Every structure is written in C-alpha cells, then in structure tokens.
Amino acid sequence: MTDKSMTQRIGFVPVRNFALMSYASATEPLRAANLISGSPLYEVVPLSVNAASVSCSAGFDLKCQDLAETGDTFHTIFVCAGGGPADWAGADSLYPHLRKLARQGVKIGAISSGAYMLAAAGLLDHHEFTIHWEHAALLRETFPHLTPRQTRFVIDGARITCGGGVAPLDMMHALITDRMGADFARRVSDWYLHTAVGDSVDPQRGSSAERFGTHHRVLLSVLEKMEISIENPLSRDAMATWAGVSTRHLNRLFIEHQDTTFSSAYRAIRLKHARRLIEQSALSVSQVAFATGFSNAAQFSNAFTAFFGLRPKDARRAAKTARSAEYALE
Template sequence: MSQPEAQTADAGPPGAGDRPQEIGFLLIPGFALLSFASACEPFRAANDLAGRALYRLRYFGEAEGRVASSSGVEVPTEGLPRERGHLHTLFICAGGEPTGWDRPAIHAALRRMARFGVRIGGISGGPYLMAAAGLLAERAFTLHWEYAGATVEAFPEARLTRARYVADADRLTCGGGVAPLDMAHRLIAERMGAAFARRVSDWFLHTAVGAADDPQRASAAERYGVHHPALLTILETMEKTVEAPLSRQAMARLASVSARHLDRLFLDKRGLRFSAQYRAIRLAHGRRLLRQSPLAIGEIATACGFSSAAHFSRSYRSQFGCSPSADRDLSAQTVDRTG
C-alpha cells in the first residue's frame, strides 16, 4: 500500500503550531500489537497527509533495547524517560496477564511524568498499571473488558467504566483492539480539526468512528446467539451477579416468566439447564481472576458465588478438566516464558 498523498491545503488550523506534538508509548513485554498499531499509526498518517511533522512518536521500555509484542514482533525502545523534555502524552501499552505487570520502575516513571505535567494514557491493560501507580484515584477510566474483573478486585474503589475510551482531564484510557483508532480520531480532531481527522480515519478505511461511550463487546444477543427478550434479560443479569447469584425463581420473576418456562427457554435456546449456564458464566469469571489476579483460590471462590474453595475446585475441574491450582501454575509458566 502506498503512503498517503501529502496535501497541505487543509493541514489544520494555524493554532496547531509548528512544533511537533511529542507522543510516547511505554511498552510492556507481550503488549497487543494491534492495539499499539491502532494507537500510533493514525499520528504517523497525519504527518504524511499534512506534509509536515505534526507529531513525533517515541517508544520506551524498561531499558534501552527491544520489547516483544504478543505476536513476537519487536519494537526498538529508549529507556524509561527521566525528564519531560517536549513529551506531551505518554501511553502505556500492556497485554497478556496482569500477573506480569508488577513493575515498580514503570509505576515510578509514570508518576514522575505525571508530576512533570505529561498527559498519561493507558491502552488495553495499560490502565491497570496506571491504577497501580496511583494515577487513577477518583478518575473515570476504562480498559479491555478481559481485565475488568481483576482490576475491580485489585482496586475496589476504581471508577471503572465499560466504554471504548475515556478522557478525564489529563488521563486517557482505552480498551485496546481497534478502539485506539477512535481515540486517535478525537485527539487529532482536537488539534487539527474534524475535517483533517476525517481524512486520517478514511485513510485506514475507518468509516464508522466509534463514540467514546460505545460498548466494547458485542451485545448479549450476538454473544449467546439468542434473541428471546426474557432469555437475554436473564443472561445479562447472570453476568452482573456472579458474586451473589440469584435464585431460579428470582430470575424468573425478573424476566416476567414462570420458573418452568424459564427452564424450557434454556433447554430450547441454549441446550443447557439454567443452573449449568449460570455456573459456566461464574466459572469463566473465576478463570479470569485465577489467571489475572493474586487472589487466593478461596477468595476467588467467594468472588464467583461458590460456598467454599472445595466446591469451586470441583466445579472448575468438571468444567475445564484441571484443578484451579494447576491452571494457575500453567498460566504462570506461560507468563515466565513470554515475559
């Protein structure tokens, strides 16, 4: 694919200034390559379309060298920033498992840059590290939905939302995936105007720019392959009540159907009993916590609505074919090999 044709006619308003806006990306080993590309490529394209350097991109790691992405692609990096210089915004990009994100030097670097007045952003799992650094206290933020459970358990007071991206004063957070394209569109529009930002998005065939508060995931209807209103109400409620499961009768009342009809709906539309579906949702949540948090197995059992660690372990083995401790050990070995 050829580079965008340089055009200067509508490169942006005079107020955009001549100095390139410097944007940094602090990469954690195993960062999601798609999320990273979706975040940095719009700024590169903006430079090409404007025919001048609107943005300067810098890439940082814990040390000077190279940082490998989730797919093994390596990005050359500078060491952690010590001085602000001209740095305007610093995004931290993280993927993989939060068990590999205990990185005090990076937390300290984020706090240092925040004190210097640098706008701090997080992409995919990056906001988790921002929270660990104490930079999201009383701030609304988002991150990839896969990490939501571990984040809430680690930071109970967190003001976590399920938006695609969130701008709260000098903090920017984004769910990752292709959502950084939407966030970059907004940032470019703020500096260069909506028409220019539209040209950048069109270059990436990004014709439907998402709003900040658009959902991260497909609807329950798409995820479960059902369209019955009562069943959708119940499935969505199941996902929200993993810690304190509701009874079959309570769910039936919520959906305005009888308990017997509720049973028929699950068998007909899902091929599962009500209890089996609810248990599967709770166990999937437990598996995420097991792999992404340091919580003890007994604590995870409680967070998933099980009466005891033994009950949770028996159900877990039946669902996934291995014990919770064995699954956690396997996940830790994987992190060690890739971290």
C-alpha cells in the same frame, strides 16, 4: 489548547509482550496525520525504564528512549500493555516516573491492559476509565474501589484510556478531531479505510445476542444480569421477579433457547469468570471462590474440576507453563 503549529510529543511506554495491533492502531494515525498535513504535527516516541528494548506480541523488540529523561516535554504518554500479569512483572518501576509526569501536567493514558498499571500507580482514582474486557475482572478484584467502563475508550481530562485492539483507531480519531477538526480527522481515518469510526461509548465486545446465540429479549436481559451478578448470584426466583416473568417461564426459556438449565448456565458464566481469575491473578483459590459466589474453596474446586476437567491449581500451573514456553521462544 496546544498551538496547531507546534509538534505534540506523544510517548508510548510498552510493557513486555505488548499487543502489536494495539500499538500500531495508536501510532499509525499520528504518522498519517503528519503525512497528510505535510508538517510534523506529532512526534511518536517509544519509552522505557533505562531505555531498555521491549518485546512485543509478534516476537521482535522495540527500541526505546529513557523514560527518566523525558521531563515534561510530552503532551501525552500512553502505557501500552497486553498479555497477562506475568508480563507485567517489574512494571512497578514505571510508577514513580508516571506519577512525576502526571504532577508536571503531562496527560497519562493507557491502551489495552495498560490501565492496570495506571491503577497500581494510583493514577486512576477519581477518573473514569476503561480496560480490555479480558482484564476487567482482575482489575476489579485487585482494586475494588475502581470500576472500569466497558467502552472502547474514555477521555476524562488528563486520563485517556482505551480497550486496545483496533479501538485506538477510534480514540486517535477523537483526539485528532479535537486538535485538528473533524474534516482533517476524517482524512486520516480514510487513509486506513477506517470508514466506520466507533464512538467512545461503543461496547468492546460483540452484542449479547451474538455471544449467547439468542435474540430473546427476556433471556438476553437475564444472561447479561448473570454476567454482572457473579459474586452474589441471584436465585432463580429472584431473577425471574427481576425479569418480570414466572420462574417456570424462565426455566422454559433456558431449555428452549439455550438447551440448558438456568442453574447450569449461571454456573458456567461464574466458572469461566473464575478461570480467568485463576489464570491471570495471584488470588488464592479461596479468594476466587468467594469472588465468584461459592461458599467455600472445596465447593468451588469441585465445581471447577467437574466443568473444566482439571483442578484450579492445575489450571493455574498450565497457564504459567504455557507463558514460560512462549517466553522461551522469544
């Protein structure tokens, strides 16, 4: 364990349009730790390839030091990302540096969608990890051998990943506790009125009851099963058997509590998942169709168009145009 009298250098590698909230939630506890202790426990260093400044979600640039000149002087380096795949263009220039640092014994972490970069660099193989729920589907489709955990953060040896948002506050509480003890970590959290510290295994999203607007136990279990059975949808009879109810009773639950049918609810979940893939990934329409349980691209396109009022390729084009307009304002 690192000597408490030594300053730990913690590097943060922001990726274009990184989420400012996630970055602040990760760095501010370290600043507070220094203030409370009266000593430089941590040094926070923004890093980038060639020391280029990087723009954040709030529209201003963060000045960085050169990642190539870091050597092995860092305790941990976090890749902090947000946005979507269009923002990650060029991020592959990070990968050789991250792999080198990992070989040198530096702990490598990721915040929000930064785990996608770690996966692309081959640094998450044989490790438990998490990623922001919005990008979990894209990661699974791109790297089918990897399965992210949908928890707030995961500390697995030399890999430390976090879902982003305010979850880095919880992650930093755990890391500071490990180094400085629970009492000191509590003082840091209290500094930010962070009285309800989340556990690593806490979910990223609101409860299923909140998201689906029902507290019916059987219905919730079926809706949750739908969310994880997208590529190979279960039939109504199979789902009823799995839930331990009759098919007729299952139909009645959806009509009474969701004001829709089993088939319509399932299709909506699959199509919403498909739209995220269409807008965020480079997967073809056919690949998205098969990834969401449709037998062919034509069937998928018809269902997508009927549900959203625009074709898959138009949804992709609109998302790309919106991102371009956003960048033009920077």
